[in-house]
Amino acid sequence: xxxxxxxSVGSVSAQKTFDNSxxxxxxxxYYDTIIFAVNPVYKDYIPPAAARRMAKGIKMSAxxxxxxxxxxxxxxxxxxxxxTGMGCVRDxxxxxxxxxxxxxxxxxxxxxxxSTHNTVGGQIALGLGCKGYNFTYVHSSxxxxxxxxxxxxxxxxxxxxxxxxxxxxELGDHTVAIHRAINHIKLKAVSLGGLLSSRTxxxxxxxxxxxxxxxxxxxxxxxxxxxxxxxxxxxxxxKLIEAAITFLTQNDLKVTDVxxxxxxxxxxxxxxDYYRVLQDGLFSETQQLYYxxxxxxxxxxxxFGLWLASKILKTQTVPGIVNLNDLSASKLDVILLYNQYxxxxxxxxxxxxx
Amino acid sequence: xxxxxxxxxxxxxxxxxxxxxxxxxSRISKINTIQRDEIMVGEIAASNDALIELLGLPPxxxxxxxxxxxxxxxxxxxxxxxxxxxxxxxxxxxSATSVGGxxxxxxxxxxxxTDTSTQKYIDGHHAGDSTQKVAEQLGIEQSLVTSISxxxxxxxxxxxxxxxxxKSGKLDRVIVGGADCLSKFTINGFKTLMxxxxxxxxxxxxxxxxxxxxxAAAFLVLESEEVVKxxxxxxxxxxxxxxxxxxxxxxxxxxxxxxxxxxxxxKALKVAGYEPSDIDYINAHGTATGNNDLSEGxxxxxxxxxxxxDFSSTKAYTGHTLAxxxxxxxVFSVLALQHDIIFPNLNYKTQMKEFSLRxxxxxxxxxLDAVLSNSLGFGGNCSTVIFSKQA
Numbered sequence: 001x002x003x004x005x006x007x008s009v010g011s012v013s014a015q016k017t018f019d020n021s022x023x024x025x026x027x028x029x030y031y032d033t034i035i036f037a038v039n040p041v042y043k044d045y046i047p048p049a050a051a052r053r054m055a056k057g058i059k060m061s062a063x064x065x066x067x068x069x070x071x072x073x074x075x076x077x078x079x080x081x082x083x084t085g086m087g088c089v090r091d092x093x094x095x096x097x098x099x100x101x102x103x104x105x106x107x108x109x110x111x112x113x114x115s116t117h118n119t120v121g122g123q124i125a126l127g128l129g130c131k132g133y134n135f136t137y138v139h140s141s142x143x144x145x146x147x148x149x150x151x152x153x154x155x156x157x158x159x160x161x162x163x164x165x166x167x168x169x170e171l172g173d174h175t176v177a178i179h180r181a182i183n184h185i186k187l188k189a190v191s192l193g194g195l196l197s198s199r200t201x202x203x204x205x206x207x208x209x210x211x212x213x214x215x216x217x218x219x220x221x222x223x224x225x226x227x228x229x230x231x232x233x234x235x236x237x238x239k240l241i242e243a244a245i246t247f248l249t250q251n252d253l254k255v256t257d258v259x260x261x262x263x264x265x266x267x268x269x270x271x272x273d274y275y276r277v278l279q280d281g282l283f284s285e286t287q288q289l290y291y292x293x294x295x296x297x298x299x300x301x302x303x304f305g306l307w308l309a310s311k312i313l314k315t316q317t318v319p320g321i322v323n324l325n326d327l328s329a330s331k332l333d334v335i336l337l338y339n340q341y342x343x344x345x346x347x348x349x350x351x352x353x354x
Numbered sequence: 355x356x357x358x359x360x361x362x363x364x365x366x367x368x369x370x371x372x373x374x375x376x377x378x379x380s381r382i383s384k385i386n387t388i389q390r391d392e393i394m395v396g397e398i399a400a401s402n403d404a405l406i407e408l409l410g411l412p413p414x415x416x417x418x419x420x421x422x423x424x425x426x427x428x429x430x431x432x433x434x435x436x437x438x439x440x441x442x443x444x445x446x447x448x449s450a451t452s453v454g455g456x457x458x459x460x461x462x463x464x465x466x467x468t469d470t471s472t473q474k475y476i477d478g479h480h481a482g483d484s485t486q487k488v489a490e491q492l493g494i495e496q497s498l499v500t501s502i503s504x505x506x507x508x509x510x511x512x513x514x515x516x517x518x519x520x521k522s523g524k525l526d527r528v529i530v531g532g533a534d535c536l537s538k539f540t541i542n543g544f545k546t547l548m549x550x551x552x553x554x555x556x557x558x559x560x561x562x563x564x565x566x567x568x569x570a571a572a573f574l575v576l577e578s579e580e581v582v583k584x585x586x587x588x589x590x591x592x593x594x595x596x597x598x599x600x601x602x603x604x605x606x607x608x609x610x611x612x613x614x615x616x617x618x619x620x621k622a623l624k625v626a627g628y629e630p631s632d633i634d635y636i637n638a639h640g641t642a643t644g645n646n647d648l649s650e651g652x653x654x655x656x657x658x659x660x661x662x663x664d665f666s667s668t669k670a671y672t673g674h675t676l677a678x679x680x681x682x683x684x685v686f687s688v689l690a691l692q693h694d695i696i697f698p699n700l701n702y703k704t705q706m707k708e709f710s711l712r713x714x715x716x717x718x719x720x721x722l723d724a725v726l727s728n729s730l731g732f733g734g735n736c737s738t739v740i741f742s743k744q745a
Binding site for chain 1: 387388389447451452454456459460463464466467468473476479480481482483485486489494495496497498499500501502503504505511515518519521522524538539542543545546547598599600601602603604605606613614617731732733734735
């Protein structure tokens with residue numbers, strides 16, 4: 001079986017992450033309950049006429065994928081695999097509300113077409129003229145990890161040699177409103193630094209697109225090796241440690257081999273205790289990081305986590321803003337990521353310096 | 355395997371309808387839409403309440419219709435595969451949907467904000483929710499459970515991903531399939547694209563007027579060779595080949611020459627180690643839209659030349675069940691193999707002028723070793739799965 005390498009990254013997020021020569025050098029502060037992506041100058045990446053027609057999710061993905069493809073110095077790929085929880089949700093909202101408001105009259109197809117979950121994958125393929133394998137996974141907080149796993153298997157089996165993988169979700173007004181109504185979004189604003197100490201229900205919702213070029217050939221500029229991805233539809237708190245140990249053991253690693261633990265804490269007092277199990281238990285002597293104070297929570301926020309881990313492996317630095325505890329790793333070789341959303345759809349991802 | 359569609363609530367009922375040429379297309383009765391008299395649909399007779407009762411769900415459940423249909427079909431699949439202990443092997447679930455919980459979303463869209471009694475359905479807002487509920491119904495825990503949404507090709511892709519999960523040794527057993535219910539969202543969406551027929555759909559007919567939407571769910575149990583041996587299982591069919599390609603032509607329309615579908619079929623043949631002549635029957639995507647049937651027909655000619663095997667579209671029976679279609683037609687393909695029978699392409703009258711292809715019009719008994727099934731969708735997504743009698 002071949003090994004799988006992360007060749008490049010491309011990120012559009014609530015932080016200025018679209019410039020690969022920087023690494024969280026300037027932080028965009030907020031005091032809010034939802035945070036929007038920092039917009040790159042879209043016309044630098046997409047023809048303005050095309051950009052005007054594009055949904056935000058498509059636009060962010062077009063830029064993030066272009067950055068990743070450019071950095072990897074590839075013009076095309078064998079496959080495009082996308083993860084998205086909600087797709088271009090603003091268009092879904094637009095079409096549903098138009099159906100209701102106008103009693104099914106005066107509808108136009110544009111928002112219906114863009115609401116299809118695989119619109120982003122289809123648009124990237126169209127832009128590249130890529131006739132290869134094209135899949136879209138839509139399973140809440142493991143949408144991106146499903147895409148990652150699919151890509152990894154194909155590269156390992158040498159069914160493809162270069163694959164573009166990404167995670168994308170956008171914020172939509174109505175979706176925000178209903179999630180606020182059920183306290184999945186915090187009712188009270190928090191600051192970036194105060195997310196984890198808010199002691200309130202719900203998360204700060206965000207949006208973004210993070211794309212990666214994966215290959216089964218290593219190069220001098222590779223970010224790292226994607227060692228393993230595992231997802232779990234359910235996982236009880238009491239089983240979490242056992243699952244983490246099993247995952248590491250399957251990859252011939254011990255807890256002490258993990259240099260950094262990257263966690264998906266989102267400041268929701270009801271569900272952050274899943275992370276607490278690993279923080280206080282198994283990995284209490286390990287340097288721990290978090291990132292959702294930077295990216296916000298969304299179904300594919302964990303793709304921002306992989307962006308962070310990839311950047312750390314490549315730059316061999318850890319920006320202070322992501323530290324979750326006071327420990328400092330002696331080397332930055334092996335990074336374990338763990339994420340879940342509201343106690344469901346858990347994932348472990350393992351990356352390593354190469 | 356398990357299925358619920360407009361032509362029956364079980365595999366046996368679906369088979370009987372296919373054999374008897376009985377279609378499940380009618381005027382819509384369960385959704386109050388102004389399009390009622392302008393469309394025909396493949397609607398499942400059972401109401402949500404009837405499905406809830408069938409599944410034995412508590413009244414406070416928050417299942418959307420997609421989840422209800424999915425659970426019914428998946429449970430039949432598990433029983434049919436004689437699985438009594440789902441935890442005995444590493445078992446995952448890969449389900450496809452495009453509609454997801456949209457039926458509830460469009461019903462309670464504004465009520466969600468104020469009426470707390472409707473808010474239980476907000477969790478079903480994301481497409482993976484119906485899959486999670488199917489997993490729950492099957493007792494799949496702490497495992498790989500995911501959803502695919504690539505428009506009308508989705509469920510074929512579930513089968514493909516499931517097969518790869520077994521091939522790579524990640525899982526021993528994967529339940530694969532898809533579910534989609536009818537909704538105002540899809541009815542009006544396809545209506546704006548002007549591809550809905552106001553009468554019975556007529557796949558591959560010169561005068562085809564568009565598709566009939568349908569609702570359905572189907573699941574198949576894929577198992578590794580080791581499980582089959584250890585359990586001494588009776589194998590219904592083998593997933594012999596699969597291929598996925600993108601047309602990269604237009605967001606909703608297929609290219610005129612069917613480039614993507616051609617590539618998908620070629621890839622699937624290659625994976626199967628087959629020549630085109632090894633295929634005995636094609637269960638075509640055949641939606642009966644002007645664009646699809648022309649593009650797919652040309653793709654079939656691209657791959658099979660002048661030796662096109664018997665082919666038919668079964669969508670005139672069930673309607674186009676969107677993300678579920680690939681699974682519905684996988685079940686039909688396996689039934690064709692099991693019974694050595696080709697299902698007719700209903701409602702066909704007039705030869706298309708662009709080529710000389712003519713679908714199979716009557717039920718035909720014929721020894722079948724390999725069946726190829728196409729699923730094509732928005733976003734240029736083209737998928738082919740080949741099922742065979744022999745490993």
